[in-house]
Structures are given as C-alpha cells and as structure tokens.
Amino acid sequence: MKKLTVGVDIGGTNTVSGLVDNEGKCYGTLSFKTRDFVVFDDYIDRLCQDINNLKKVAKIEYELAGIGIGAPNANYFTGNIENPANLHWKDKAGNDLTIIPFVEMVKRHFPSTPVAMTNDANAAALGEMYYGGAKGMQDFLVITLGTGLGSGFVSKGDVIYGHDSFAGELGHICVEKGGRRCGCGNRGCLEAYVSAPGIKRTVFEVLAETNSTSELSNFTIENLESKDIYEAATRGDAVALEAFERTGEVLGMGIAAAVAVTSPEAVFLFGGLAKSGKYILEPTKKYMEQYMLKNFRNKIKLLPSGIDSANAAILGASALAWQKYNQLHADEK
Amino acid sequence: MKKLTVGVDIGGTNTVSGLVDNEGKCYGTLSFKTRDFVVFDDYIDRLCQDINNLKKVAKIEYELAGIGIGAPNANYFTGNIENPANLHWKDKAGNDLTIIPFVEMVKRHFPSTPVAMTNDANAAALGEMYYGGAKGMQDFLVITLGTGLGSGFVSKGDVIYGHDSFAGELGHICVEKGGRRCGCGNRGCLEAYVSAPGIKRTVFEVLAETNSTSELSNFTIENLESKDIYEAATRGDAVALEAFERTGEVLGMGIAAAVAVTSPEAVFLFGGLAKSGKYILEPTKKYMEQYMLKNFRNKIKLLPSGIDSANAAILGASALAWQKYNQLHADEK
Structure with a gap:
C-alpha cells in the first residue's frame, strides 16, 4: 500500500x-484555529x-509512515515546545504551560507511528532537501524571510541542531x-x-535621509506593507x-x-521578502560575494x-517525517 | 602490540x-625545516x-595505526593543500605547485596505512575532542588565536567541513x-x-585616543609583542x-x-592570545553573553x-589519524 506522511504546521x-x-x-x-483550544489536551485531541x-x-x-511537526521554539531532541511567544496553552488545572510535551502527547494517540518535531526553519530546510532545490545536496542553508529571519543549516545531509x-x-x-533594537532585546541583529x-x-530610514520624492512618502509606518515596497520598486521608485x-x-x-562558518553549496531564500525576486536577490548576491572570503x-x-509556498510549511514538516521513517x-536493514 | 598514530604538523x-x-x-x-626542500618529491621523501x-x-x-596531517589550506576531501600562502614547492620540472597532492604522495610511501589531512584549526578541534576539554562533547568549537584567527566547528561529533x-x-x-583592512583583502574581519x-x-588605536600615560607608548608598531601587552595589563596599564x-x-x-549558527556546548580558546588568561577570557565572556540571543x-x-600547547599541533593531527582509524x-564490525 502507498505510504504517506502527515506534516503538521503549528502557528x-x-x-x-x-x-x-x-x-x-x-x-x-x-x-483549525489554534486559539480555539485553551487546554492543551483538548488541542491535541482536535489535532489528532x-x-x-x-x-x-x-x-x-x-x-501512515510518520508524523512530522513544525512549530516555533520546537526542541527536536526532547519533542517539547519551549517558551513559545505566540502559543498559549494551559494544563487541565488551568496552569500556563511553558514547556509543552508535544511529541509525547501526539504519540499517545499514535503509539505505533514515528513522530518528530522541529522548528519552522529547520522544517523548511528539510522540505528543500526532500522536495525542492536542495535535492541531492549535503551542505546548504535555507533562510526564511517573514516577520522574522529564520534559518536552517544542513551539513552532511542533516540539520545542524547543536547541543540543545x-x-x-x-x-x-x-x-x-549598537544598531537597531531587535525584538529579542539585543541591538543590531540581522x-x-x-x-x-x-x-x-x-x-x-531612507525617507528620512533623502530629498527626492517617493510614492512611499504617502504611507505611515503602520500601513506600509512589503508588497507596497516591492511594487514601488517595480515602478523604479528610488527610495524603494x-x-x-x-x-x-x-x-x-x-x-x-x-x-x-559552514561553507554550503547553496543558500536558499524563502518567504515574503524572497518573492521580491531580482530586487532582493541581485543586491544580496552582489554584497554576499563582496563580503565573502576570496576562496x-x-x-x-x-x-x-x-x-511551492502554498503548502511549504506542511511539506517541510512532512519531510521531517520521511527523514525519521528513512532512519x-x-x-532495520 | 600497542597501536600508535603519527601526527604531522606542516608549517x-x-x-x-x-x-x-x-x-x-x-x-x-x-x-626539519620546511624550506630546506624546494622540490615537493624531495620534501615528501624527507617527511616519510x-x-x-x-x-x-x-x-x-x-x-602504525594511521597518519594524520595538519596543514594550512588543507582540503580534507581531496587530500590536497590548495594555494597555500606560506608553503612554496616546485615539481621536478621546476614549476610552482599550487594544488599539492599531499595525502596521495604520503600514501605512496605508506600504502597500507590510513592517511588523512585537514587544516590546523580543524585538527585543533579534533585534538580537543580526543585528548582535551571536549572529551565526550558532540557540539563545540575551537578558536585558535595566533597571527590569524582560525576556527574548527564540531557538530554531532564530527568536524563541519561544508561542501568544499x-x-x-x-x-x-x-x-x-567598512572596518579595518584584513590580510584577506576585505574590511572589518574578526x-x-x-x-x-x-x-x-x-x-x-587606544593610544591614539587617550591622554593617559602608558608603558606601551614606548613601543613602535614593529617591536610591540602580545606578551608586552599582557605584561602591561598585569601591571594595571589602562591602555593594555x-x-x-x-x-x-x-x-x-x-x-x-x-x-x-551552531549552538555549541562549549567554546575553547587556544593559542597565544588565549594565554593571557582572565585578561582576554573575562571581557570575552561578558560580551559573548551580552551579544547572544537570550535562550x-x-x-x-x-x-x-x-x-598542552607544546605538542598541540601534533596531537591535533594525530587525533585525525585516530578518527580515521576508528571509522x-x-x-569492519
């Protein structure tokens, strides 16, 4: 019978x-809506x-060959989600959960199925390796550009997880x-x-420096979106x-x-900003070459x-399931 | 019979x-003196x-369980030394060698012995893992501080070599x-x-900015050495x-x-500057914590x-030989 995996994307x-x-x-x-379930057990029941x-x-x-899960702050080793900023569950007694034993709970429903979990960017890297542009590559990295910048590094055909x-x-x-304040509390983060x-x-920043007119002058910092910048760029707007x-x-x-640090064969860009095509790829390529060591x-x-971005998160998570299945x-061999 | 490996350090x-x-x-x-041999074949004869x-x-x-070689610009995959800045050999016809088939040549003399080569910093990382502070660690990095800054990254118990x-x-x-010019031609390198x-x-740089007196004012940029800076620091010299x-x-x-990028368990500092003990370790620790992501x-x-720094390069190279032997x-099992 045909084998399939389930990929789960938790946002x-x-x-x-x-x-x-x-x-x-x-x-x-x-x-389903993640926030429809406050009690973690109920959430897991619905997911399963x-x-x-x-x-x-x-x-x-x-x-069913396996279940792969992609989630923010997921710990691959323990199968827990640790201190997630945007996921809020309680236990049955009403206490807030900070360390969430996700894989263990899913395994209760699927005891004979391999279950694994990793964070979104690592899942994206595995998706790229199993189904995307990194097929057959052993060493590469994927950068996901969205509301943040995530990255998944693959070395010798597997994700670099590090010690923890x-x-x-x-x-x-x-x-x-001493640069821009980042959401993490530090300054000058990429x-x-x-x-x-x-x-x-x-x-x-550019608008503050320039005298030239720009269609982007009409936006507030609240209502400006990435696609506005992209569209302005396609019309040759100097500020964009x-x-x-x-x-x-x-x-x-x-x-x-x-x-x-890692000497990859390729670097893949994924996500909203990456869709700006040449407007982001060309300067990135130019400066990447300039800042790299000669060799x-x-x-x-x-x-x-x-x-394909429509199901990317599902695909990445399912790739983790395939990896687990293959391992x-x-x-067994 | 007892098994031993040979570690070779090529400087x-x-x-x-x-x-x-x-x-x-x-x-x-x-x-022996590396420069005593201009023709590469003669050099290899002498080494063997x-x-x-x-x-x-x-x-x-x-x-003899194996031969491990540590050399600048060594390619672990090919066994070649590639475009080394400080090693100059010619072939028998008198042509300069830029890609030097080191492992292949050593193997001609020791056809039944495993031979492997890597660069100095990777050898240092392997030495740390086999004999030093990283025993039992799977994820760590070693930074070698000398005339340059080298680094060897270990992930899942093996060196990250990357694609090339x-x-x-x-x-x-x-x-x-746009910072300081580096020997590599770029600006602002670590x-x-x-x-x-x-x-x-x-x-x-500090002397240029300060008004305060310093014993380091007596040095020229030519004759100042690391140990002078260290000794001045031990006497409380503000500039040092x-x-x-x-x-x-x-x-x-x-x-x-x-x-x-790599989430190591530990970071090891090796080499001249690392010998300055607390003078380098304390500020490094402080700022490393400050610049790191909270988690x-x-x-x-x-x-x-x-x-032990006396035989460190030999030990590192020999660790590579043990790794090869163990693999x-x-x-065979």
Missing part, C-alpha cells in the same frame, strides 16, 4: 495538517482528530554594533534589518530601490558570515526556494 | 612529526623518512562594516581585531586593559554569531584549551 493563528507522499505531493489538508480525518479528505488508501537543538539563529547575529518589518524600517539595496547589503553580509567567491549558489528503515 | 617554518597513543601521550617527535625514524626515537614497539572542506572561517566574518596583530592594532576589553568585545560578538545565555562554556574499524 499562532492556524494549525494545519496535510498528507504528503515521498515526492512532496500533497493529498489534502485540514486546519484532524490527522485521522485526513483519510476522508484524501481519495487514496494509504499507510536551537542552532540556526542567523537572524540574531549582530551585523551593526533580523532587525532583513525581514518584513526590517525593510519597512529601512524605507523610513535603495531600501532593497541596503537590505541586500545586510543580508549579503549575514550570508557571507554563514558561509564562512568562497563565485562558488556558492544563491537561489529562491524550490518549494528507522535504515536501522 | 611555513618547521615540519614536525610525532608518535601519539590514543590518550594523547606523545612518544617522541622529529622535525622522519615518520619511519620515529621508530628509533620512541622506546616502544608499536603498530573550507568551513570554519570564523576569522573572516565581518564584525565592522581576525583584523582578534589575533596577535589585531590586539596590537587596538593598542595603537582597554585593548583587552575591546578585543574581548569583538571576540565575544564573533562567538555569539558562531553560537547563533543561549549562561549555558555555553567559554574555556581555555585543555591541550575504518567501525566499518
């Missing part, structure tokens, strides 16, 4: 599950109900001593410059173009640092993600 | 070989003669946009601040102390970046290397 807003084969084809998804109900959605007989599973925080390397809010801050140039410089510098120059590919299968 | 000045057991005990060394002659030096019967074997160049991440020449440059403070800040920032704080050990041994 502050939605919890989405999808059935995925080993080529990244998605056979159906189900979702969805995982079972995927049978009805998919028009195919299958054997929290490796891959490229968004919080300091790129400007994420404070390269992310949706980051490029917005840069637009206002300068914001992309500066964003590309800082991202290129950050990538050069990542390259110096890395003109060797490292900078590529947009090869994963168990290899041990 | 621009000396080529040293040593016999080492699996606990890091050294049974004797031999060395030394390796054989170690039998006479060591007062012990042994079986040249990972671990922490010395060339940019810590100051190495330009944190290394023997780096702290010297910082002393002169400020130079260590600034060096520690930049190093702490660089370590925080390395931690964000890494107060968790990552910053330690001086646990390897072959595991395959």
Whole structure:
C-alpha cells in the first residue's frame, strides 16, 4: 500500500495538517484555529482528530509512515515546545504551560507511528532537501524571510541542531554594533534589518535621509506593507530601490558570515521578502560575494526556494517525517 | 602490540612529526625545516623518512595505526593543500605547485596505512575532542588565536567541513562594516581585531585616543609583542586593559554569531592570545553573553584549551589519524 506522511504546521493563528507522499505531493489538508483550544489536551485531541480525518479528505488508501511537526521554539531532541511567544496553552488545572510535551502527547494517540518535531526553519530546510532545490545536496542553508529571519543549516545531509537543538539563529547575529533594537532585546541583529518589518524600517530610514520624492512618502509606518515596497520598486521608485539595496547589503553580509562558518553549496531564500525576486536577490548576491572570503567567491549558489509556498510549511514538516521513517528503515536493514 | 598514530604538523617554518597513543601521550617527535626542500618529491621523501625514524626515537614497539596531517589550506576531501600562502614547492620540472597532492604522495610511501589531512584549526578541534576539554562533547568549537584567527566547528561529533572542506572561517566574518583592512583583502574581519596583530592594532588605536600615560607608548608598531601587552595589563596599564576589553568585545560578538549558527556546548580558546588568561577570557565572556540571543545565555562554556600547547599541533593531527582509524574499524564490525 502507498505510504504517506502527515506534516503538521503549528502557528499562532492556524494549525494545519496535510498528507504528503515521498515526492512532496500533497493529498489534502485540514486546519483549525489554534486559539480555539485553551487546554492543551483538548488541542491535541482536535489535532489528532484532524490527522485521522485526513483519510476522508484524501481519495487514496494509504499507510501512515510518520508524523512530522513544525512549530516555533520546537526542541527536536526532547519533542517539547519551549517558551513559545505566540502559543498559549494551559494544563487541565488551568496552569500556563511553558514547556509543552508535544511529541509525547501526539504519540499517545499514535503509539505505533514515528513522530518528530522541529522548528519552522529547520522544517523548511528539510522540505528543500526532500522536495525542492536542495535535492541531492549535503551542505546548504535555507533562510526564511517573514516577520522574522529564520534559518536552517544542513551539513552532511542533516540539520545542524547543536547541543540543545536551537542552532540556526542567523537572524540574531549582530551585523551593526549598537544598531537597531531587535525584538529579542539585543541591538543590531540581522533580523532587525532583513525581514518584513526590517525593510519597512529601512524605507523610513531612507525617507528620512533623502530629498527626492517617493510614492512611499504617502504611507505611515503602520500601513506600509512589503508588497507596497516591492511594487514601488517595480515602478523604479528610488527610495524603494535603495531600501532593497541596503537590505541586500545586510543580508549579503549575514550570508557571507554563514558561509564562512559552514561553507554550503547553496543558500536558499524563502518567504515574503524572497518573492521580491531580482530586487532582493541581485543586491544580496552582489554584497554576499563582496563580503565573502576570496576562496568562497563565485562558488556558492544563491537561489529562491524550490518549494511551492502554498503548502511549504506542511511539506517541510512532512519531510521531517520521511527523514525519521528513512532512519528507522535504515536501522532495520 | 600497542597501536600508535603519527601526527604531522606542516608549517611555513618547521615540519614536525610525532608518535601519539590514543590518550594523547606523545612518544617522541622529529622535525626539519620546511624550506630546506624546494622540490615537493624531495620534501615528501624527507617527511616519510622522519615518520619511519620515529621508530628509533620512541622506546616502544608499536603498530602504525594511521597518519594524520595538519596543514594550512588543507582540503580534507581531496587530500590536497590548495594555494597555500606560506608553503612554496616546485615539481621536478621546476614549476610552482599550487594544488599539492599531499595525502596521495604520503600514501605512496605508506600504502597500507590510513592517511588523512585537514587544516590546523580543524585538527585543533579534533585534538580537543580526543585528548582535551571536549572529551565526550558532540557540539563545540575551537578558536585558535595566533597571527590569524582560525576556527574548527564540531557538530554531532564530527568536524563541519561544508561542501568544499573550507568551513570554519570564523576569522573572516565581518564584525565592522567598512572596518579595518584584513590580510584577506576585505574590511572589518574578526581576525583584523582578534589575533596577535589585531590586539596590537587596538593598542595603537587606544593610544591614539587617550591622554593617559602608558608603558606601551614606548613601543613602535614593529617591536610591540602580545606578551608586552599582557605584561602591561598585569601591571594595571589602562591602555593594555582597554585593548583587552575591546578585543574581548569583538571576540565575544564573533562567538555569539558562531553560537547563533551552531549552538555549541562549549567554546575553547587556544593559542597565544588565549594565554593571557582572565585578561582576554573575562571581557570575552561578558560580551559573548551580552551579544547572544537570550535562550543561549549562561549555558555555553567559554574555556581555555585543555591541550598542552607544546605538542598541540601534533596531537591535533594525530587525533585525525585516530578518527580515521576508528571509522575504518567501525566499518569492519
């Protein structure tokens, strides 16, 4: 019988599950509002109900090969979500949960199925490796650009988790001593410059410096969105173009640092900002080459993600399930 | 019979070989001047003669379990030394060699012995793991502080080589946009601040800014040495102390970046500057904590290397030989 895995994407807003084969084809998804469940046990009951109900959605007989979960602050080693900023569950007694034993709870419902969990950016890296542009690569990194900057590093064909599973925080390397305040509390983090809010801050920085007119002058810091900056750039707006140039410089510098440490074959950009195409890729490529050590120059590919963004989070999580399945299968041999 | 490996340290000045057991005990060394041999074949003949002659030096019967080589610009995957700045050999026809097939040539002399080569900093990391402070650790990094800043990253118990074997160049991440010119041609590299020449440059930077008297005012940039700065610091010289403070800040920032990417259990400092003890360790620790993401704080050990510096390079190279031996041994099982 055909084997399929379930990929689960846990976000502050939605919890989405999808059935995925080993080529990244998605056979159906189900979702619910994460905040509809305050008590963690109830949340898990509903999630596992969805995982079972995927049978009805998919028009195919299958054997469940594994469940992979992508979540913020997920610890791959323990299977816990640790101190998440945007997920708030209580135990049955009404106490706030800070260390959430996610994998253990899912396994109670699926005792004979392999279950694994990792954070969103690591899941994105696994998705890229199993189904996307990193197929066959052993050493690469994926940078996810959204409200923050996430990163997943793959070395020798597996994710670098580090000692405590929290490796891959490229968004919080300091790129400007005493620079912009970051959401993490530090100053000058890469994420404070390269992310949706980051490029917005840069637009206002450029507007403050320039005399030239810009269609972006009509926006407040509240209502400006990434797509407005992109669209202004397509119309040749100098402020928008300068914001992309500066964003590309800082991202290129950050990538050069990542390259110096891990020497990847390729760097993949994923997420909202990455959709700005050449406006972000071209300056990033230019500055990445400039800031890199000579022996890395003109060797490292900078590529947009090869994963369809609609189901990307599900695909990444399912890739983790396939990895777990393959590891168990290899041990059986 | 007792098994021993040979560790070989190839430097621009000396080529040293040593016999080492699996606990890091050294049974004797031999060395010669690297520049005494212009033709590479002659150099290899002499090196392999030394390796054989170690039998006479060591007062012990042994079986040669492997040969490990540490060299600048060594490619672990190919066994070649690539474009080394300080090693100049010619082929028999008198042509300059830029890609030097080192492992292949040594294997001609020792066809039945495992031979492996890596760069100095990776060898230092392996030495730390086999004999030093990183015993039993799976995820750590070693920073070597000398005329440059080298680094070896270990993840899941093995060195991160990356796609082309040249990972671990922490010395060339940019810590100051448009900052000091580095030997590599770029600006603002960590190495330009944190290394023997780096702290010297910082002393002169501080002298240029200050009005206060300092015993370091008596030195020229030519004759000032690291130990002078260290000794001045032990006597409370404000300029020397400020130079260590600034060096520690930049190093702490660089370590925080390395931690964000790889989440190690510990960071080891090795080499000249690391011998300055608390003068470098204390500010480095302080700023490393400050620049790190919250969830890494107060968790990552910053330690001086646990390897005796006298034979450190030999030990590191021999650890590579033991790793190779153990891998072959595991395959046989």
